[in-house]
Amino acid sequence: MSSSNNENELTTTRFTDRLRDESEPFWTQATTHRFTRQLADGTLPDEVFIRYLIQDYHYVDCLAQAVGFAVALAPDMATRRPLAGFLSVLTNAENDFFLKSFARLGVDEATWRNTPPSPVTQAISEAIVGGASGHAGSGQYPEAMTVLLCSEWVYQAWAEPVADAQPPQPQYREWIELHATAEFIGFVEWLREETDRACEGLDAERQEALVALFRKVTELEAAFFEDAFGS
Numbered sequence: 001m002s003s004s005n006n007e008n009e010l011t012t013t014r015f016t017d018r019l020r021d022e023s024e025p026f027w028t029q030a031t032t033h034r035f036t037r038q039l040a041d042g043t044l045p046d047e048v049f050i051r052y053l054i055q056d057y058h059y060v061d062c063l064a065q066a067v068g069f070a071v072a073l074a075p076d077m078a079t080r081r082p083l084a085g086f087l088s089v090l091t092n093a094e095n096d097f098f099l100k101s102f103a104r105l106g107v108d109e110a111t112w113r114n115t116p117p118s119p120v121t122q123a124i125s126e127a128i129v130g131g132a133s134g135h136a137g138s139g140q141y142p143e144a145m146t147v148l149l150c151s152e153w154v155y156q157a158w159a160e161p162v163a164d165a166q167p168p169q170p171q172y173r174e175w176i177e178l179h180a181t182a183e184f185i186g187f188v189e190w191l192r193e194e195t196d197r198a199c200e201g202l203d204a205e206r207q208e209a210l211v212a213l214f215r216k217v218t219e220l221e222a223a224f225f226e227d228a229f230g231s
């Protein structure tokens with residue numbers, strides 16, 4: 001944490017503030033994307049949401065793998081517990097959401113199983129699993145936390161401001177709700193605190209690499225939303 005003294009004023013910058021600030025313009029693109037605006041006001045076309053859901057189910061499978069690596073790399077039981085709790089949400093409530101939404105929207109199992117991950121889905125999945133596991137370089141706890149934080153913080157940042165939106169489509173309301181519950185918001189704050197704690201003592205070169213990793217995943221989050229429009 002950097003700090004500066006100005007008269008009596010003490011200002012501090014969290015490492016995670018730096019991650020977010022240095023990921024611009026992608027942070028703003030990802031958290032205010034037309035996909036989430038149209039989801040909240042109910043104007044998102046079904047075919048766009050279906051394309052997104054199929055790709056996101058591939059992504060969430062990789063996300064669960066990345067969280068598993070983070071559980072393994074975590075320093076102790078107190079840090080493993082929130083990560084394991086999130087893994088349980090992903091593999092239960094969130095998994096149920098995907099299967100229920102496919103059924104509601106008439107997407108049969110062969111379609112969601114056999115549609116391959118798009119190049120954007122492959123890139124973001126490799127970034128998070130590679131970042132968390134070390135397959136893409138020096139995968140350690142700080143890298144795992146950085147990619148997980150990016151993935152979940154982007155979603156909290158778009159969903160919390162539209163938590164009261166009531167689009168007519170139940171699957172749109174549920175997708176907002178999953179990312180705007182007090183539990184999820186608390187988990188993202190915990191991710192921030194834990195990422196600050198794990199990264200603030202690292203040397204400048206390692207921190208630069210983490211900033212670049214967060215920025216790359218943020219860019220891919222924005223591209224992932226855009227990909228759903230087929231553009």
Ligand SMILES: Cc1ncc(CN)c(N)n1
Pocket residue numbers: 056059060063124151152155221224
């Ligand atoms: C691409 C992406 N990024 C993040 C999330 C939130 N878990 C998600 N569902 N999809």
